[in-house]
Amino acid sequence: MKPGIRRVLRNSWLAALATVGAGQGTGIASDAPAGRPNVVLLVADDLGYGDLGFQGARDIPTPHLDALAQGGVRCTSGYVSGPYCSPTRAGLLTGRYQQRFGHEFNPGGGGGAAAAKNVGLPVTETTLADRLKAAGYATGLVGKWHLGSEAKFHPQKRGFDEFFGFLGGQHTYFASKSGDVYRGTEVVKEEAYLTDAFSREALSFIDRHKDHPFFLQLSFNAVHTPMDATEDRVARFSSIEDPKRRTYAAMLSALDEAAGNVIERLRAAGLEEKTLIIFFSDNGGPTMAGTTTNGSKNDPLRGSKRTTLEGGVRVPFVLSWKGTLPAGKVYDQPIIQLDILPTALAAAGVDAEPEWKLDGVNLLPHLNGKSDQPPHDTLYWRLGDQAAIRRGDWKLVRYDQTVDLAGAQSDARSGPPVTPFRLYNLAKDIGETNDLSTENPDKAKELLAAWEDWSGQLARPLWGPGSRATPAAN
Incomplete structure (x- = not known):
């Protein structure tokens, strides 16, 4: 069937379904907007909290992302549910804490353990791409996947119509040196710098689907290692003395340019x-x-990727929808990437059903001023023995003590050695330096009890520390 005929039939079916089945459990919201919006996710990888202009950076210009923040809502307490790559992506695409279905740790790279039969986003989970595709959206993923390399985990088996990118956790940016960049399921030889290639592919997707609703997830591997950058971009940052920071700046500049290309193409269309x-x-x-x-730099936060301190889980976060969300707004209440799925579905006019058991919430009424209540009473984290909970301004956290003790060694069976639980007031101490657990024992006990109740609802990890393949963490 020709694409145009298929699109007409799909749109006719959706119109009939919305008219006949509204309010009868179809999953299509009865108050769906007349013109359903496209949804574009721009996901950076290992980006420092303080490394964008709108986050306070002064040595790396990011004009396109700064403009996006100025034209939308900048969330100063934006979080992710995982301190590193794959768990965050699993939570993003399901709208659920990834520990609920055992995706607590990274599955590994493109081969070896990642190719194991059951190491990937469990096929029992339904993704945002699945849900938007069912609602008639064209769906595409450009960039990094890192949710399993086995055929059953492939993006095109998880709701994406199109895929261009790589399956593992990292990749050289000079892709002609490596043979595992895919278009769909076929390996391609990519000559362009990978961030530029992802930009090209994202623009192509927009051009081909601009006449009907689409969902595009552009998942950069920038600014994840390896430290690869084009010579011309490195030359722009000769004033940065540290050579690693200089290369990082060039990589981030390429990401900013790619984001700007996408935004400009949307505007031109x-x-x-x-x-x-x-x-x-x-x-x-x-x-x-x-x-x-x-x-990278996480200023003014303490901690790093792989920790439950703010530096590991608090990230730059912007939502923009011209004419629907306010421009230039700064929103301080805590939100999390789990909210993206219900927010995108609400924008598309798709009702979230109770049986989906989502942990995220629709942010639209909170960001457009229709609700003055915080989206979340409490947020939670668990990565092996590391743990955290935020309620209001209070955060109780147990984190990798390598942050405090140089040279501390990890135990492969139970994860890194961790600190005792510590209590911080983030409104007064965003850098988590002043432990208040002794002065506020009741608050510490309250938060610990809430975290333990939540943790007790979670699944045992499907792989990694504490999984069936290793002794449970103490």
Whole structure:
């Protein structure tokens, strides 16, 4: 069947379903907007909290992302549910804490353990792409996947019509040196710098689907290692003395340019007011000794990728929808990437059903001023023995003690050695330096009890520390 005929039939079916079945459990909201918006996710990888202009950076210009923040809502307490890559992506695509279905740890790279039969986003979970595709959206993923390399985990088996990118956790940016960049399921030889290639593919997707609703997830591997940058971009940052930071700046500049290309293409196609754009990073920058650092900075936060401190889980976060969400708004209440699924579905006019058991919430009424209540009473984290809970301004956290003790060694069976639980008031101490647990024992007990209740509802990890393949963590 020709694409145009298929599109007409699909749109006719949706119109009939919305008319005949509204309010009868169809999943299509009866008050769906007349012109359903496109949804574009821009996901950075290992970006430092303080490395964008709108986050206070002064040495790395990011004009396109700054403009996105100025034209939308900047969330100063934006979080992710995982301190590193794959768990955050699992939570993003399901709208559920990934620990509920055992996706607590990274599955590994493109081969080896990641190719194991059951190491990937469980097929029992339904993704945002699945749900928007069922609602008639064209769906595409450009960039990093990192949710399993086995055929059953492939993006095109998880709701995405189209895929261009790589399956593992990291990739050289000079892709002609490596043979595992895919278009769909076929390996392609990519000559362009990978961030530029992802930009090209995202623009192509927009051009081919601009006449009907689409969902595009552009998941950069920038600014994750390896530290690869084009010579011309590195030359722009000769004033940065640290060579790693200089390369990082060049990599981030390429990401900013790619984001700008996408935004400009939407504007040129007359889609700016018809597109919900969301930008965030999958976790904080890797700044801790003992990790593979990339030159990022998480100022003014303490901690790093792989920790439950703010530096690991608090990230730059922007939502923009011209004409629907306010421009230039700063929103301080805590939100989390789990909210993206219900927010995108609400924008598309799709009702979230109770049986989906989502942990995220629709942010639209909170960001457009229709609700003055915080989206969440409490947020939670668990990564092996690391743990955290935020309620209001209070945060109770147990984190990788490598942050405090240089040279501390990890136990492969139970994860890294961790600190005792510590209590911080983030409104007064965003850097988590002043432990208030002794002065506020009741608050510490309250939060610990709430965290333990939540943790007790979670699944045992499907792989990694504490999984069936290793002794449970103490």
